[in-house]
Amino acid sequence: MSLASPLTAPPALLRRRRKGMIFRAACMGATATGVVALVVLLADIAVDGVGWLSLTFLTDPPSRIPARAGIGPALAGTLWLMALTAIVTFPLGVAAAVWLEEYAPRGWLHTIVQTNIGNLAGVPSIVYGILGLAVFVRWMAPATGGRSVISGALTISLLVLPVLIIAAQEAIRAVPSSIREASYGLGATRWQTVRHHVLPNALPGIMTGTILALSRAIGETAPLIMIGALTFIAFVPEGPRDAFTVLPIQIYNWTSRPQDEFRHLAAATILVLLALLLTMNAVAIWLRNRYRREW
Amino acid sequence: MISKATPALQVEPAPALPRRPLAGSGGRNLRERTIGAVLFAAGAVSILTTLGIVAVLVWESLGFFRRVPIGEFLTDTRWTPLFEPQHFGILPLVAGSVLVALLASVIAIPLGLGSAIYLSEYASVPLRGTLKPVLEILAGIPTVVYGYFALTFVTPILQPLVPGLGVFNALSAGIVVGIMILPLIASLSEDAMAAVPRSLRQGAYALGATKFEVATRVVTPAALSGIVASFILAVSRAIGETMAVVLAAGMTPNLTFDPRESVQTLTAYIVQVSLGDTPFGSIEYQSIFAVGLILFTVTLAMNVFGLWFLKRYREVYA
Numbered sequence: 382m383s384l385a386s387p388l389t390a391p392p393a394l395l396r397r398r399r400k401g402m403i404f405r406a407a408c409m410g411a412t413a414t415g416v417v418a419l420v421v422l423l424a425d426i427a428v429d430g431v432g433w434l435s436l437t438f439l440t441d442p443p444s445r446i447p448a449r450a451g452i453g454p455a456l457a458g459t460l461w462l463m464a465l466t467a468i469v470t471f472p473l474g475v476a477a478a479v480w481l482e483e484y485a486p487r488g489w490l491h492t493i494v495q496t497n498i499g500n501l502a503g504v505p506s507i508v509y510g511i512l513g514l515a516v517f518v519r520w521m522a523p524a525t526g527g528r529s530v531i532s533g534a535l536t537i538s539l540l541v542l543p544v545l546i547i548a549a550q551e552a553i554r555a556v557p558s559s560i561r562e563a564s565y566g567l568g569a570t571r572w573q574t575v576r577h578h579v580l581p582n583a584l585p586g587i588m589t590g591t592i593l594a595l596s597r598a599i600g601e602t603a604p605l606i607m608i609g610a611l612t613f614i615a616f617v618p619e620g621p622r623d624a625f626t627v628l629p630i631q632i633y634n635w636t637s638r639p640q641d642e643f644r645h646l647a648a649a650t651i652l653v654l655l656a657l658l659l660t661m662n663a664v665a666i667w668l669r670n671r672y673r674r675e676w
Numbered sequence: 677m678i679s680k681a682t683p684a685l686q687v688e689p690a691p692a693l694p695r696r697p698l699a700g701s702g703g704r705n706l707r708e709r710t711i712g713a714v715l716f717a718a719g720a721v722s723i724l725t726t727l728g729i730v731a732v733l734v735w736e737s738l739g740f741f742r743r744v745p746i747g748e749f750l751t752d753t754r755w756t757p758l759f760e761p762q763h764f765g766i767l768p769l770v771a772g773s774v775l776v777a778l779l780a781s782v783i784a785i786p787l788g789l790g791s792a793i794y795l796s797e798y799a800s801v802p803l804r805g806t807l808k809p810v811l812e813i814l815a816g817i818p819t820v821v822y823g824y825f826a827l828t829f830v831t832p833i834l835q836p837l838v839p840g841l842g843v844f845n846a847l848s849a850g851i852v853v854g855i856m857i858l859p860l861i862a863s864l865s866e867d868a869m870a871a872v873p874r875s876l877r878q879g880a881y882a883l884g885a886t887k888f889e890v891a892t893r894v895v896t897p898a899a900l901s902g903i904v905a906s907f908i909l910a911v912s913r914a915i916g917e918t919m920a921v922v923l924a925a926g927m928t929p930n931l932t933f934d935p936r937e938s939v940q941t942l943t944a945y946i947v948q949v950s951l952g953d954t955p956f957g958s959i960e961y962q963s964i965f966a967v968g969l970i971l972f973t974v975t976l977a978m979n980v981f982g983l984w985f986l987k988r989y990r991e992v993y994a
Contacts, residue, residue, distance in 0.1 A: 401888030405798055411790025412799075415811050415862070418855045425829045426821070476718030484712050485719070498722050503909065503979035504972065505916025507943050508729060510950070511968045515732040519956060539725050546722070570704060572711045600818025603918035603943065607950045629820045629919070636824045636923055644828055651821050658816065 426655075430648025438649060442615040443631065447642035452650050455631035457617040458530065458610070459599055459657075462627055465534030466598050470545050471591055473538070475580075478549035478587075483575050502543040509540040510607025518608050526622030528609035533625065536604050541594040548590020552583040585672030592665040596658050602629035628654045733972055736965030743959055749966065755929035755945075757963050758952075764963060766970060768929040772846070772939035773971075776921055777914040779850020779935055780857060784914075785907060787854075788861025792903075795862065796869035797891045808863070815859040823923030826852040831924070844926025844938035852920050857910040864909065864986075868902020869895050901985050908982035912975045918943040942971045 390398075441451025477498075485491040513536030517525050525532045556579050564574040580587075605627055614626040628650055635647035741749070744764045752765025791811065795804050830848040835841050872895050880894045896903065926938035927948050940948070946964045954960045 397886050397889070401886045404888045404892070405794075408790040408794035408798060411787040412794045412807060412811075412862075414787050415791060415814060415855070415858050416807070418858075419810065419814050421829075422817070422821075422825050422855075425825065429828065473718050473721055476715045477722065480712075480715035480719040484715055494719050494722060497726055499983060500976065500979055501722055501725060503912060503975065503983075504729070505918070505943065505975055507916070507918045507946055508733075508968055508972050508975075511946070511965060512725070512729050512732055514950075515736065515965075516728060539721075542722065542725070570708050572708055596816070600816075600820070602818065602820045603922075603947060606947055609950070629818055632820050632824065633919060633923065636820070636827060644824075647824055648828075651824060654818065654821070658818075662816070 423655075426648050426651050429645055430650075430652045433645045433649035434652060439653070443634075447640070447646055450646055452628065452631055452653065454614045454617050455626050455628045455650070456653065458614070458625035459627045459654075461530050461618050461621075461625060462534050462537060462605075463595055463599055465531060465621060466537050466541065467591065467595060469534060469538040470542055470594065474542055474545035474591070474594075475549050475587060477542075477546045478553055479575055479580070481546070482550055482553040483571065483579065498543045498546055502547065506540055506601055507603040507607065509536055510604030512536070512539065513604060513608045528624060529622045530618050530625040531621035532608050533605050533610055533627075534621070536608055537598045537601055540601065540604060541598050544597060545590055545594040548593065549583070549587045552586025552590060553579060555586060556582045582674075585668050589665045589669045592661050592668070596661040596665075599627070599657060599661075600629060600654070602627075602633055605630055606633070628657075729972065733965050733969040736962050737969045739957075740959065740962035740966040743962070744966075753931050755940075757949075757960050762959070764966075766942075766967065768931040769940055769942045769945050769967065770970070771931050771933065772925065772929070772944070773915050773941040775846050775933055775935065775939055776850050776853060776917075776925060776941055777911050779846060780853035780914040781907070781911055783851055783854025784858045784861055784910060788858045788906070788910070789865055789903065791858070791862040792865035792869060793891050793896070795866045797887065797895060808866075811859040811862055814855060815863075817856075818919075819856065819917060820919040820923070822852040822856055822920035826920060826924035838936060841936045842926075842938050844924065844928070845936050846925050846939045847935040849921045849924035849939075850935065852924060853914050853917050856917065856920065857913050860910045860913060861906045864906035865899065865903045868899035868906070871902070872898040901988050905982045905985035908978050908985065912978035912982065915941075915978075916943065916971065916975050918947060922947050942967050946971075 438451045439456060440453045441449065442453050443455070444450040477494075481491065481495060485494070513532060517532035517535050518527050521532075525535070560578050560582065561574055564578045569577070610624075610626050610630055614624060618625045632647050632650045632654065635643040635650065638644075749764055749766055751767070752763055753767050754763035754765050755768045756763045795807060799807060826848040827843075830851055831841070831843065831845065834848060838847065841847065876894055876898055877890050880890045885894070921941050922944045925941065925944065927940050927944060928938040929940045929945070930937055932939065945967055949960055949964045952960075
């Protein structure tokens, strides 16, 4: 370093170094912009909404009078939607991942299914809404009850299924093959190996992936507007065939009104939604660290 | 990881298993095969989803194109489906989507690439470990929240700075969509840069290059296909983005490239029709499928192209 110390360095090298310092600062600034944007966004919402949070806000129905409005039905709808989505996606997603990792012979069929899942993950969510509208709301109306919470859950299930499958595949792949070999060596069948050895060992990873997929599900708005969840709902859904609304739609509904009071209600609802998301992510991270195994 | 270290012992699927049933294992084999079929059925759901999307979009669009000639749909410059006289020219919606995606790219590409270079080349390991998850939080925030942010924070701040800026405008929609896709670019580009072998960097340093020169003339070109793929995937995400754009840019089909004006994107139109009580089978109802078909085709093409690009770079350094 002594040869190239700033005092003896030729001017050309000094210029190159100055350029480097400016560039470094610019890259640092770019990174900082993202972080600052996140902080400003959260602070703005907290300032707007925190004063409107209360216990009755969580349970009351929406109202035309801002002071009396609550998110009871939307919160219940979100919990309903999450529960139904979990029931649909978990077995389907894990089964698909097991098929891809443990059963399917590597060949054209495997490639097609795998590529297809990758591409489905990039399809805009509103396109799933169009699919849900045509299939679950219209064609299957006698079974789903039309614009119902089960139609919403099935639509969202298709949307998050690729996310869950990819996460479950990674968890299954992380189980070392020596475990499978030991099981086969003792005479177990393929299914016995999967059922008793691969899945139990992959379960924490699969659970983490499921929670992350569900945390995407509870933020989705557009597909649910498509299937008609944006009706004024003043009651809590009592069955899967009931009409419903969810937190993001309540946020959209209040944000799109010009009065300031409703904007504050929207901000308060965002805080509830973000708290839910944060809790889910914390559980996912805890699961991952608690059950992490080094093979 | 282990499986890579012991390739000889790795259990290959199907062919490795005995195909002939062992004595007295008929029931066991039948059960095995049934389970295999059930698992395949679950995998087939994803294929059915894709087929379902294509079938629904094409079928309802055919009904639409029986009423509106496809030439008029692609070339007419007016989009007025909800009032008389009806015009179904998709250009204003396409212009809206392109404008928002362009503005988002102007924000997200330099910032995302800068972040990727900083994370990959400059940041210490612990700092990178903190910054990456923080940026990923940005990607996990529901898009309706970005819509709220654009409408109640970004637009009011911009209004005194940009004369003529409406309450609903493409500019703030583009800015928040840009913030939303920034982590995608940063994360994918950083992955590509991390895959560049250290020997390339060391070679450049040995020739007397400064850190800046290594970053911009060695690492960035070497990771270029991954970086370009991240741009493509991010722009595709921006085109498919819905709620932030609905709230911030408004619902005015507008053939303009003036970012101060309100525009309607492809996605926003689909939402607008869904908000109203449109009867099944009406031309308005069918029009969302035609618009959806365009949206699906464009984003799918970009994703396929982007993923192909990504795979290409993986083949080079893996």
